Amino acid sequence: MSLQEESETPEIESGETELEALLDDLIVDTDDHENAPAFVIRPDTVQETLGRLKNEAGYDHLSLVTAEEYPDRYESIYHLKKFDDPTDEVSIVVPTDSENPVSESAEPVFRTADWHEREAYDLVGIEYDDHPDLRRILLPETWQGHPMGLDYDQDRPQMVPLRENANPLQDDHRSDADSDTMFVNIGPHHPATHGVLHLETTLDGEQVVDVEPDIGYLHRNEEQMAQNGTYRHQIMPYPDRWDYISAGLLNEWAYARAAEDLADIEVPEYAQIIRTMGAELCRIAAHMLAVGTFALDIYGDFTAIFMYAIRDREKAQNILEDLTGQRLMFNYFRLGGVVWDLPEPREEFFEKVRTFVNEIPDALEEYHDLITSNEILQMRTVGTGILPEEVAKNYGATGPVARGSGIDYDIRRDDPYGYYDELDWEVPVEDGCDNFSRLLVRMREVEESAKIIEQCVDLLEDWPEDERNIQANVPRTLRPDDDKEIYRTVEGAKGELGVYIRADGTEKPARFKIRSPCFSNLQTLPEMSNGEYIPDMIAALGSLDIVLGEVDR
Amino acid sequence: MSSERELFRTDDSQVLTETRDARMSGQGDRFNSKLREAFGSSPFILTKFDKFMNWVRGSSMFMLQFGIACCSIEMMHTYAVKHDLDRFHAGVPRASPRQADVMIVPGTIVSKFAPRMKRVYDQMPEPKFVVGMGSCTISGGPFQEGYNVIKGAEEVIPVDIHVPGCPPRPEALVYGVAKLQERIANGEAAPVTVKPYELEQFGDLERDEIVDELASEIDEEDLVMRYNWADSP
Structure with a gap:
């Protein structure tokens, strides 16, 4: 959309008119996103608008904040949803002028806006008034320029200091000498941080006074890479590398769903079933690793549970390798379908999948014996890392983290895509709000995924041979219309994984923004661990099941 | 079972005799292993100390537990069941760089991480070796054109073995490690590389x-x- 042009008035539905009445004095203009009505507001009324939408209209989930630069202005878009009904969406567009891009922060209304706005400041360069801590989040503090801005020169030299890495033993008192607290760097190279996460921890004795995640050690400009690629083929390999714990197909689906809705591509039913089956195999593999590494974090079990988990992952990976040709980076989805049909001989493949799925209940029993009914693990996880429901919603937590806090929210069921709404399965929810609940949710989800896979295999087996259509008819070059904007989400292994695309009439997206579930989930860590013991903090971090490729993108 | 017979009592004189007999008859084998036979009459091996040390180094490598990105998942699979890098004398991941000999660099290195990786490398004791795993450590891989990605691990630290792939399969990593062992055993030094970033x-x-x-x-x-x-x- 653009301020100068007259934008099309979206179709008036009953809900929209209510919203318009609610925000009557705040709306400057309306816009038309493919997924939701969009209202343009002035940059000094952000808190007022979002506050009204949250408290009076029930839009309690700030899913994503997208920032982008146009030749004549900057824009922040707040994508709002309801936890009760994620199909009920609204976008709030906040344009700011390009000379002095200052906008009001949404942080007092939604806590999750804190990191999202820091990222917008870091990569695009919009400044947020009233923000508690507006610093760079992904790039080093001393970085010059904002790389997702229009006039960024990538060839400029940059300088990165090593000082945050100061040896904690040499310089262990952060504040004045009579303070009792001690400052410890955990990471970025540490076995318990699941990758290159850096936790700046302040300790008082053995208790955590303050923990601040410092991210960006794996910020490999996924958004820029997607913006450099063409829709049809060049973007699809990258989603595999966002959440790289074997969740490739789930991520590919996030891009496929957004791009297919953007270009009005209808995916054949047969391909949808293959997609559904593949995605759930990925979910099992991803959750297996989550469970294995969680046990590793809790009681250093590198021998039994971790190895069992890897063993079961190998089985899933073997099937995925038969299906896609790759163990980890599948690149199997295409816009409008999948790249090839099931491997021949089909019976053998189905037999393999069935064997795997049939073994899952027994395998889970074994895991329950080893993990959830283990007293040591129970002592460490039951009642630790408490994340109350309201706090989780405020931080935009999704996936197993939200479902472990009693939030019944799953995109697969609430905003159906693929073949999920035709199948019989359940969404596991636990209301313990602690580390143990999040573990239980993951393990029960594996069971549900197995159910889904079994039903998919039944369907695929009986599918008539002449109707096996794996690919819709898609133009060789896709050029979605200018100024078409869309935000679509899917249920990834870690939660709500979303993609925002703005087309500009060319074969490449003008803006590609990834909503990473881990990014929002990780924000809850201080909430769960401040005031607790260090081991509980490590357990809480393990139960969040973050993957840094997705946090940093 | 007859009731007169006492339970749980064996004839111990018999047991002692059997044990002694078994030991005596097996004595020759116990002290003359196949290896010993291969050496001939002399129980001594004559070799250069350097050569011996290189053989030891290659045959007992302590890896650094160092996960960066996607490749670290395949690296974990290489350590774990099925592929089991331990079989090749190289499977003990150490969490501290001060106890490690070999660093597998499994993933993309970005501007913020490169100084820290350099620091971790510096903390490892000599002699130390580096296996670059995956395309990102060779050239930046699929992210090469990004604004934030270092174009290969060799810009920061010297690399002995490059394993290409995105990500390489566990078999490829095992092959890479085996090649490194071969080089170490032959006493080959790491190539001198110009590292632009210090x-x-x-x-x-x-x-x-x-x-x-x-x-x-x-x-x-x-x-x-x-x-x-x-x-x-």
Whole structure:
């Protein structure tokens, strides 16, 4: 959309008119996103608008904040949803002028806006008034320029200091000498941080006074890479590398769903079933690793549970390798379908999948014996890392983290895509709000995924041979219309994984923004661990099941 | 079972005799292993100490537990069941760089992480070896054109073995490690590489535009890494 042009008035539905009445004095203009009505507001009324939408209209989930630069202005878009009904969406567009891009922060209304706005400041360069801590989040503090801005020169030299890495033993008192607290760097190279996460921890004795995640050690400009690629083929390999714990197909689906809705591509039913089956195999593999590494974090079990988990992952990976040709980076989805049909001989493949799925209940029993009914693990996880429901919603937590806090929210069921709404399965929810609940949710989800896979295999087996259509008819070059904007989400292994695309009439997206579930989930860590013991903090971090490729993108 | 017979009592004189007999008859084998036979009559091996040390180094490598990105998942699979790197005398991941001999660099290195990776490498004791795993450590891989990605691990630390792939399969990594062992056993040194990015004190840098801009933010004594993106391959 653009301020100068007259934008099309979206179709008036009953809900929209209510919203318009609610925000009557705040709306400057309306816009038309493919997924939701969009209202343009002035940059000094952000808190007022979002506050009204949250408290009076029930839009309690700030899913994503997208920032982008146009030749004549900057824009922040707040994508709002309801936890009760994620199909009920609204976008709030906040344009700011390009000379002095200052906008009001949404942080007092939604806590999750804190990191999202820091990222917008870091990569695009919009400044947020009233923000508690507006610093760079992904790039080093001393970085010059904002790389997702229009006039960024990538060839400029940059300088990165090593000082945050100061040896904690040499310089262990952060504040004045009579303070009792001690400052410890955990990471970025540490076995318990699941990758290159850096936790700046302040300790008082053995208790955590303050923990601040410092991210960006794996910020490999996924958004820029997607913006450099063409829709049809060049973007699809990258989603595999966002959440790289074997969740490739789930991520590919996030891009496929957004791009297919953007270009009005209808995916054949047969391909949808293959997609559904593949995605759930990925979910099992991803959750297996989550469970294995969680046990590793809790009681250093590198021998039994971790190895069992890897063993079961190998089985899933073997099937995925038969299906896609790759163990980890599948690149199997295409816009409008999948790249090839099931491997021949089909019976053998189905037999393999069935064997795997049939073994899952027994395998889970074994895991329950080893993990959830283990007293040591129970002592460490039951009642630790408490994340109350309201706090989780405020931080935009999704996936197993939200479902472990009693939030019944799953995109697969609430905003159906693929073949999920035709199948019989359940969404596991636990209301313990602690580390143990999040573990239980993951393990029960594996069971549900197995159910889904079994039903998919039944369907695929009986599918008539002449109707096996794996690919819709898609133009060789896709050029979605200018100024078409869309935000679509899917249920990834870690939660709500979303993609925002703005087309500009060319074969490449003008803006590609990834909503990473881990990014929002990780924000809850201080909430769960401040005031607790260090081991509980490590357990809480393990139960969040973050993957840094997705946090940093 | 007859009731007169006493339970749980064996004839111990018999047991002793059997044990002794078994030992005596097996004595020759116990002290004359196949290996010993291969050496001939002399129980001594004559070799150069250097050669012996190289053989030991290659046959007992302690890896650094170092996960960066996607490749670390395949690296975990290489350590774990099925592929089991331990079979090749190289499967003990150490969490501390001070106990490690070999660093597998499994993933993309970005500007913020390179100085830290350099620090971890510096903390490893000599002799140390590096296996670069995956395309990102060779050239930046699929992210090479990004604004934030170092174009290969060799820009920061010397690399002995490159394993290509995105990600390489566990078998490929095992092959890479085996090749490294071969090189170590043959006493081959790592190639001398020019590393463009080094940690330097900020005060020692030549004054130019970017140094002037950052002068207020960085102390003279702070270590910095300066990236000249335009010169990168």
